[in-house]
Amino acid sequence: MVPDVHDVVIVGGGPVGLYLAALLLQKGLDVRVLEQRTVRSGHSRAIGIHPPALAALEAVDAAEPLLREGVRICEGLARSGGSTVAGLSFARTSATHPYVLSVPQLRTESILARRVYELDPSALRYGERVLDVHDDGDRVRLCANVDGSRREYTARLVVAADGARSTVRDRLGIDATLRNYPDTYLMGDFRDTTSDGPTAVLYLEPGGIVESFPLPGGVRRWVVHTDALLADPSAELLAALIRRRTKVEVPPESNTMLSAFSVRARLARRLVTGRVALIGDAGHEISPIGGQGMSLGWLDAAALAPILTAAVGGHPTAEALRHFDLSRRRAALIAVRQAHLNMVLGRPLAGPVLAARNRMAGLALGSAHLQDLVARRFTMQ
Numbered sequence: 001m002v003p004d005v006h007d008v009v010i011v012g013g014g015p016v017g018l019y020l021a022a023l024l025l026q027k028g029l030d031v032r033v034l035e036q037r038t039v040r041s042g043h044s045r046a047i048g049i050h051p052p053a054l055a056a057l058e059a060v061d062a063a064e065p066l067l068r069e070g071v072r073i074c075e076g077l078a079r080s081g082g083s084t085v086a087g088l089s090f091a092r093t094s095a096t097h098p099y100v101l102s103v104p105q106l107r108t109e110s111i112l113a114r115r116v117y118e119l120d121p122s123a124l125r126y127g128e129r130v131l132d133v134h135d136d137g138d139r140v141r142l143c144a145n146v147d148g149s150r151r152e153y154t155a156r157l158v159v160a161a162d163g164a165r166s167t168v169r170d171r172l173g174i175d176a177t178l179r180n181y182p183d184t185y186l187m188g189d190f191r192d193t194t195s196d197g198p199t200a201v202l203y204l205e206p207g208g209i210v211e212s213f214p215l216p217g218g219v220r221r222w223v224v225h226t227d228a229l230l231a232d233p234s235a236e237l238l239a240a241l242i243r244r245r246t247k248v249e250v251p252p253e254s255n256t257m258l259s260a261f262s263v264r265a266r267l268a269r270r271l272v273t274g275r276v277a278l279i280g281d282a283g284h285e286i287s288p289i290g291g292q293g294m295s296l297g298w299l300d301a302a303a304l305a306p307i308l309t310a311a312v313g314g315h316p317t318a319e320a321l322r323h324f325d326l327s328r329r330r331a332a333l334i335a336v337r338q339a340h341l342n343m344v345l346g347r348p349l350a351g352p353v354l355a356a357r358n359r360m361a362g363l364a365l366g367s368a369h370l371q372d373l374v375a376r377r378f379t380m381q
């Protein structure tokens, strides 16, 4: 059989692969996205879309539908022992999007997949799991499993957007540094019983942090720091932990998503090798605490798309690729450090030490200059 030949094959149809596909299809490139799943996972992971990512999504007409559905989080509050410790406004972080938009990842992926379909109905191939990759120097060959049979693809360029356990990264022998953190969390979505509306709230309590974020449809996401990874979590247990630490009652029967997770930071040692580039979680896995992974991946894609377009047009791109590799790994490192700081701040702390730290945080955020600095950090600017 003569294999298909394409300008760019993207491995992985998660949020990052889909966004890159839309960018490249708009430029007229011949693109295929190979996605192993046949049905999108209903398990919501990312909810926060940061201002630079919203600006990037405008380029593929995806920002508007997301803004119609999402909740605009314009400020965050830190509470402890029933009192407000500090507030953080995002009002001065961006002229166009002074907020973090909250939308379940499943909806975000659906909107991006629809955009890809509008641009080329045959671009997105579900149920195709890439098993192997060979860079021949002037072409890249991929082998995928489709319903138990093998299908070969040939591409001028390949982009791995196949997530943290990237097959492409492994097959090409690209090393990644891996750091496992001791922190573990239990997360769940419940009907919103608070009066916090679109405000994000962090409860800094001696037993560990409790985070609470608004979601569309009168739902709130709760994330609780736990002593260990819970093997058999339940909505009742999460509700009890929330009640004990914050005095907020969440109705267990309204739970729609529950997940216990531990956290890692994984950084590929390079994002480009030959005719293959890594983007999104394939290149850098960031702790979800701080929620920057998906936005970071979209910004990788926005940086890579013009380079791929130039390469397909026959222009030299070696210098641009070097810059992409360096600048995107640097951006990932900043996000890793930010997430590390967020996790440390959320660890259990003895009451008096916690009270002293909270007082200092309150004083520091009383300064407009420091408040702007922190708000910009939280919104990836």
Ligand SMILES: Cc1cc2nc3c(=O)[nH]c(=O)nc-3n(C[C@H](O)[C@H](O)[C@H](O)COP(=O)(O)OP(=O)(O)OC[C@H]3O[C@@H](n4cnc5c(N)ncnc54)[C@H](O)[C@@H]3O)c2cc1C
Residues within 6 Å of the ligand: 011, 012, 013, 014, 015, 016, 017, 034, 035, 036, 037, 045, 046, 047, 048, 049, 105, 128, 129, 130, 131, 161, 162, 163, 164, 166, 167, 168, 187, 261, 279, 280, 281, 282, 288, 290, 291, 292, 293, 294, 295, 296, 297
């Ligand atoms: C609990 C949690 C909360 C989070 N919250 C946030 C947040 O608020 N904001 C934020 O920005 N980020 C957040 N993140 C991180 C975010 O979910 C990820 O950074 C994002 O999903 C990465 O997108 P991706 O497309 O790179 O990878 P993925 O979403 O992992 O997508 C990879 C895709 O590739 C497919 N695939 C894998 N291997 C193959 C193969 N061999 N062949 C074909 N297809 C393959 C997979 O099926 C998948 O669809 C959170 C993560 C977690 C776990």
